[in-house]
Amino acid sequence: MVHNRISLFRAEKGLSRKELAAAVGVNPQTIGFIERGDYQPSCELALKLAQTFGVPVEALFSLSPFPPLSEQLGARSQGATNA
Amino acid sequence: MRDTSSPAKGAPKPTFRHGPRTGKALAVVALGGLPLWFALKFALPSESGVVEVVSALAALAGVVCGIVLFVGTYGFWANAPAAMLDERQAAERDQAYIQSFRVLALVLLAGWFGAEITDLASAQVLRNLLLVLFFLTLILPSAVTALRDVALDDAD
Numbered sequence: 001m002v003h004n005r006i007s008l009f010r011a012e013k014g015l016s017r018k019e020l021a022a023a024v025g026v027n028p029q030t031i032g033f034i035e036r037g038d039y040q041p042s043c044e045l046a047l048k049l050a051q052t053f054g055v056p057v058e059a060l061f062s063l064s065p066f067p068p069l070s071e072q073l074g075a076r077s078q079g080a081t082n083a
Numbered sequence: 084m085r086d087t088s089s090p091a092k093g094a095p096k097p098t099f100r101h102g103p104r105t106g107k108a109l110a111v112v113a114l115g116g117l118p119l120w121f122a123l124k125f126a127l128p129s130e131s132g133v134v135e136v137v138s139a140l141a142a143l144a145g146v147v148c149g150i151v152l153f154v155g156t157y158g159f160w161a162n163a164p165a166a167m168l169d170e171r172q173a174a175e176r177d178q179a180y181i182q183s184f185r186v187l188a189l190v191l192l193a194g195w196f197g198a199e200i201t202d203l204a205s206a207q208v209l210r211n212l213l214l215v216l217f218f219l220t221l222i223l224p225s226a227v228t229a230l231r232d233v234a235l236d237d238a239d
Contacts, residue, residue, distance in 0.1 A: 025169070026169035026170070026171070027169050027171070027172060029171075030169050030170075030171040030172070033171055033233075034171075038233070039171045039174075041170070041171075042170050044170075045170060
């Protein structure tokens with residue numbers, strides 16, 4: 001299974017599903033299906049999504065579940081404190 | 084290189100647009116109408132005026148809903164060239180055709196089996212069955228596409 005955090009990036013960019021769908025050239029429902037994990041996009045669409053958000057494709061998709069945002073932020077601030 | 088993830092720009096639109104709920108309702112009536120007409124004609128006495136009226140209404144409702152479904156969103160989805168669909172829609176359409184093929188094969192097998200083991204399959208019954216099969220062949224991919232579609236909340 002491929003996990004993704006498109007909804008997180010979409011919220012951060014302030015994009016609606018319709019706007020993101022228009023940016024990558026798919027139906028808005030398709031974005032919803034991908035976000036819910038009900039549809040696995042092709043390599044081409046995954047790359048387009050990553051390009052739209054300006055991040056590498058691994059930042060959007062992963063074979064293992066993404067850690068919760070709070071955990072990531074906690075780890076980052078812990079690292080900054082240690083440094 | 085051909086873009087396989089996006090629909091073609093400026094693609095034609097379906098004549099009628101309907102949502103998943105309407106599509107499902109149309110599909111159920113379209114798929115039920117003519118088979119019900121066939122079953123009533125086959126199983127019940129044709130001299131009965133009530134049966135004739137009910138079977139005619141079932142056939143009419145099935146055909147009308149089938150036509151609306153066929154020229155609407157799901158008929159468009161099921162019959163449009165791949166270039167007009169995005170990759171998920173194309174994949175869904177492929178699945179709908181596979182399921183339609185299986186259903187039609189089963190109906191054909193059931194029809195053949197019924198004709199083989201009973202003496203009731205007159206030429207008229209077989210003509211009616213062929214009409215139902217023709218109609219099913221036309222609308223089944225659209226109906227399966229409608230039945231498989233899931234309504235997502237578009238709110239962000």
